[in-house]
Amino acid sequence: MKAVPKVNTDGLYLEDTLVDDAFSGAVPFYAPVIPTLPTDPGEVELETAPEDEQPEDTPELEIAGFIVGIPVIPGLYRPRFDLAAWEAYQDTESSVKDAFKSEYDQWSALPEEERGEPPIYQAPMQPTLWIEGLTPEEIEELTRPQPQELNEVDRLGSEMVARELEAMELRQQNEAQGAQIVGLELRLLSLENS
Structure with missing residues (x-):
């Protein structure tokens, strides 16, 4: 098999x-x-089978x-x-076989001393x-x-990186504001001393 x-x-x-x-x-x-049934109930015809007819x-x-x-x-x-190429190939193969059979019959009808080499059947090339x-x-x-969905570990990892970037941005803002406060305090001290 x-x-x-x-x-x-x-x-x-x-x-x-x-x-x-x-x-x-x-x-x-x-x-x-x-069998397909009609969709319109008005199209349905009731057929009565003759009593002598047998159902299939x-x-x-x-x-x-x-x-x-x-x-x-x-x-x-x-x-x-x-399928069309297959049918065409089958037709071609059939005609080649018929031609070979005819040629072989002609060859075998000749007397043995006149025959020579017997014809050889060559099947046609099978198409793709x-x-x-x-x-x-x-x-x-x-x-x-296709875009791949992140698994749970990858999703959590990307969220953690996003949070770390937010924390780093907040630290930078704190440092900038702290520097401004120190600058203001220094100005205030310099005004008090003058």
Whole structure:
């Protein structure tokens, strides 16, 4: 067993799921269709089922996404499987296989002395199927540094530094006012002595 990605119908990664080791490619998975009820009560029509009709035992299914046997490329913020590129690759691979089969059939129809080397199948190059599902703006928003909140110790430390700065400012003010008082007292003494 191996884990492979599951994607929605837009190709966006949903989760991993376990599959057989031999699994490859992309196959759809299905979910039951949930009927929608009309929002206007006047639109509701009561249908009477004929007595000879049997109700359906199997619910209607729709494609809910795909199980993809191609590993996700690391480094993508929101991996998206390019379903259109996958379908185009499958079409190309099918036409290359058909061309090889035709060439091989022509080769094998020749007499053995005229055959030469058998044709060799060369699979087409597989394109990059996993792409980024986010826009550059969304990636920039995700990767922008977020302001960190201070923990309790850091907060208390910054408050303590702020209080020490306030105390130092008050000491400087006291010293300045003390110097002014001494200056005034000296002037007063000099006036009394004269």
